[in-house]
Amino acid sequence: MALVEERKDSSGRNADVVYCTFCPSKILNSGAAAFVNIEFVLPEIMCKKGGEADKREPISDYWMVEDINCFENIGVSHTVDNVKYLACADCERGPVGWHDVSTCKSYIALSRVKHEKPSSQKK
Template identity: 30%
Template structure:
């Protein structure tokens, strides 16, 4: 596997709310898929350097969205348990097209981390039936 050092080139797309959570909906990056992974104001930004495979390469990623509850996801799938240097994890992928891994779940505490540059960002859709 080739190893690259990813510089979080997508940081300019990341919008944070005043509470530090994601300001935009997070979707699958694959254009023909575009599945909603999780909604705006769901996850705080979390900084930690972690190696994450993608195809035949391994990227070093340092910015993630942290989801403390798997029920905050709209669409995500989990791989089987994998042993890494940093402990047992499950990788996360888009459940519609299986693009990924987009992040991982730490099996010690069940917290999920989604790499900020493995998802794309869209404005939340306004519900047309809202009376506000």
């Protein structure tokens, strides 16, 4: 949990810029999402082509994005059971999170992305 606290600013939003773990693509700017602890089971990460889709991983730490237009770069799947899975739009690896069609909120798993300090805060 200490690692999660380091990733949040004083208002509970992402303090760092969020990137894809497989390529240099930026997914979210700092301050674009709020931390939430919500249980959701995501399929294991895979490429667009190939891989086994039946393996799943329960994840509970997410960045919640109120408006899908806040993303810098995200790919969205077709709807499956009122959910759209989110992946990197450049390398198409994912899912890194999910979008709830009923609430229009999106969730990015902290464990499936890379966090870096904004360039203005780097030493």
